[in-house]
Amino acid sequence: MDYIYKSYLVIFVLFLFSCSTKKENQKNVPVQIAFMADVHLQDIYAHFSDTDYKGIENPSTGKYNTIRTMDSQLHSTRLFNENYFAFLAALDDVVKRGVKIVALPGDFTDDGQLVNVKALRKILDSYAKKHQIQFFITTGNHDPVRPFAQNAGKTDFLAENGGNQIIVSSSDLIPTSLKGDPAPVITADIKELGYEGIAKELANFGFFPKEEFQYWETPFSNYTYDTYNFKEASTEGQLKHRTYEIGKEKLEIPDVSYLVEPIDGVWLLAIDANVYLPKEELSGTANNPKNFGGASNNGYNSVLKQKKHLIRWVKKIATEAKKHHKKLVAFSHYPMVEFNDGASKELKQLFGEDKMQLKRVPAEEVAQVFADAGLKLHFGGHMHINDTGVRTTFKGNTIFNIQTPSLAGYMPAYKLLTFHSNEKVEVETVPLTSVENFRELLPLYKIEHDYLTAKGSIIIWNENILAADSYISFTDWHLKELIRLRFLPEDWPIDFSELLQESTGKDLFLTSKNQEDSNKIKELLQSYNLVLEDLEAWNGKDMVYDYYRIKLADELVFNVIGDKRLLQYKLVSKKLNMSEDGRLVLWAEIFEKSMNGKPSDNFIIDLVSDSIYSLKK
Numbered sequence: 001m002d003y004i005y006k007s008y009l010v011i012f013v014l015f016l017f018s019c020s021t022k023k024e025n026q027k028n029v030p031v032q033i034a035f036m037a038d039v040h041l042q043d044i045y046a047h048f049s050d051t052d053y054k055g056i057e058n059p060s061t062g063k064y065n066t067i068r069t070m071d072s073q074l075h076s077t078r079l080f081n082e083n084y085f086a087f088l089a090a091l092d093d094v095v096k097r098g099v100k101i102v103a104l105p106g107d108f109t110d111d112g113q114l115v116n117v118k119a120l121r122k123i124l125d126s127y128a129k130k131h132q133i134q135f136f137i138t139t140g141n142h143d144p145v146r147p148f149a150q151n152a153g154k155t156d157f158l159a160e161n162g163g164n165q166i167i168v169s170s171s172d173l174i175p176t177s178l179k180g181d182p183a184p185v186i187t188a189d190i191k192e193l194g195y196e197g198i199a200k201e202l203a204n205f206g207f208f209p210k211e212e213f214q215y216w217e218t219p220f221s222n223y224t225y226d227t228y229n230f231k232e233a234s235t236e237g238q239l240k241h242r243t244y245e246i247g248k249e250k251l252e253i254p255d256v257s258y259l260v261e262p263i264d265g266v267w268l269l270a271i272d273a274n275v276y277l278p279k280e281e282l283s284g285t286a287n288n289p290k291n292f293g294g295a296s297n298n299g300y301n302s303v304l305k306q307k308k309h310l311i312r313w314v315k316k317i318a319t320e321a322k323k324h325h326k327k328l329v330a331f332s333h334y335p336m337v338e339f340n341d342g343a344s345k346e347l348k349q350l351f352g353e354d355k356m357q358l359k360r361v362p363a364e365e366v367a368q369v370f371a372d373a374g375l376k377l378h379f380g381g382h383m384h385i386n387d388t389g390v391r392t393t394f395k396g397n398t399i400f401n402i403q404t405p406s407l408a409g410y411m412p413a414y415k416l417l418t419f420h421s422n423e424k425v426e427v428e429t430v431p432l433t434s435v436e437n438f439r440e441l442l443p444l445y446k447i448e449h450d451y452l453t454a455k456g457s458i459i460i461w462n463e464n465i466l467a468a469d470s471y472i473s474f475t476d477w478h479l480k481e482l483i484r485l486r487f488l489p490e491d492w493p494i495d496f497s498e499l500l501q502e503s504t505g506k507d508l509f510l511t512s513k514n515q516e517d518s519n520k521i522k523e524l525l526q527s528y529n530l531v532l533e534d535l536e537a538w539n540g541k542d543m544v545y546d547y548y549r550i551k552l553a554d555e556l557v558f559n560v561i562g563d564k565r566l567l568q569y570k571l572v573s574k575k576l577n578m579s580e581d582g583r584l585v586l587w588a589e590i591f592e593k594s595m596n597g598k599p600s601d602n603f604i605i606d607l608v609s610d611s612i613y614s615l616k617k
Helices: 002-028 083-097 114-131 195-201 203-207 230-236 300-306 308-323 344-351 364-372 442-455 463-467 471-491 494-501 505-509 518-527 532-536 540-561 563-576 582-594
Strands: 031-035 101-105 134-138 153-158 164-168 215-217 243-246 251-254 258-261 266-271 327-332 377-380 387-392 398-403 413-419 424-431 602-606 611-614
Touching: 031 083, 031 266, 031 327, 083 114, 083 413, 083 471, 101 266, 101 327, 101 377, 114 134, 114 195, 114 203, 134 203, 134 266, 195 203, 195 251, 203 258, 266 308, 300 308, 300 364, 308 327, 308 364, 344 582, 364 387, 364 398, 377 413, 424 540, 442 463, 463 471, 471 540, 494 540, 494 582, 505 532, 505 540, 505 563, 518 532, 532 563, 540 563, 540 582, 563 582
Parallel strands: 031 101, 101 134, 266 327, 327 377, 377 398
Antiparallel strands: 031 413, 153 164, 215 258, 243 251, 258 266, 387 398, 413 424, 424 602, 602 611
16 A cells, blocks of 8 residues: 555656646747738628528539629739638648737728628637637727728629629619619628627627636726726626717717736737717717718827827836736737838828828827837738838837738738747748638639620739739739739829839939949949849839839848849939939839838847847848
8 A cells, every 4th residue: 555655646746747847838938929910801601691692603612602803802902802711821820830829900801791700700719719729809990990880782792694793781782873683682791890799799809808818908997907807897898888989079989999918927908099080960860880981091190189098098008017027019900100111201202192002101199109108019900011110209218010911912921929038029920821722713703804805894804813823922913913903093193104114124224314424334233243234124114013012021022022133123223313303213212211121021129128130041
């Protein structure tokens, strides 16, 4: 018996040692958070609950799909369909990496339709249950589109014959000119949800407290970290207690901002930066979506004026985080720092203040206010770009704004934050190099292209996109067509666009009337290890295309463009700066600045010295 007792004792001691070692190893594992912005999820396999419509049959899979047309995708800054597969690929990637916290900084659905919100919930529930991932969400301008639910729909779903299929939640939304064949589909499932509906459907993803959270609060909470209890948080966390007043009529709008401590020591601050301004003429009834415009495109510029309670709250949170030694990171849909690498002024001069999405640029005051409130790390979305913005205020406070690329555009990627300590963090940008099934819908687009061709449409999208062999290549084609079909016609002065596109690199290099003699030109080229003929291999059209790629992907695309071409762009920009054409001078300054932003691929941020440095080899 003594021998048996000793054996059990040894086993028990080994068990305790094993548990202790396991806990110690868990403590040593750095905290990681993945940020996936602008997913714009649409349920491509949607089955509506109140209609027999089941979509169109895919000849290659036998499945039924409810998708938007390729033409609509190529006129939009986001994909509507293939991003479904991209989202799953990104989630699978974080599973492989062992990441257990994923944040979605807004536009997690495409316009907050009930059918799409339910599809998102189903996906997140599945990964949460199977892989123990905690998901946290904040709202964007596409979810909710208005603070309260409204009838909605789209006229550009793909029909069986390759034309357009109307799907709306009310017959009142069907344009008279579009009534006909195929018959419009009317379903309540395409209605756009407001805050109440979205918060209810996605309640498990941060909007409300859970018992397993270490801590949770809102800007309207009355308790403190030291007095926190789940029961009180549940009561105060009800949506009816989380509203603010706006406009002279003092209309009440929900604010679903929250702070959560999902694991010990980490504070994740989800900021609802949507601002809905009342219209001049009101409906006369409360909670009517028609009282409001859409969420303000300029994000935090409106927050500073309309949601000042958030600034006070952020300041309080930053103070408390420091007091309790918490790792604080904020995320929201909108950027807090200018995202054009300092070229917004030149862009405005060249293209106009209402072009090139310049109305979305946050004022410098935004960074100053939140930096002085104590916020250092912020992950944003909205712009579908990869970028890092850094600002230091007169008071010596620094904020790092990290723009997360969209999974629904070029270049598709997510951000991975690793806390190596309270003082030092690493940010890795993870491109989606492998996306399964993204070609699944291509046979349906072929039907659409044939339909448009037979119809004799004047402008038809380039069928070469159907030959893309990777999702990144697919999004690259999306960008090319977006530039051709939308950006150039809408944003660019016609004469300047033609000037650039009709010029070779050599033409642009020699554009200045006050040219140096041929020997000096040769010496300049030699200093770049180039000859003049190298600049004939590309034209201004290539330069414009690469500008957009750099604008969207930043360092992620440098290797794709190649060092030699980037060097040539640098040389040509240097020469254009001496041009007598002021537009070319502005273009050169814009392009140069786009190539010289802060590290945005893989980098370290030192939160003590407020420094940032690249880990790129």
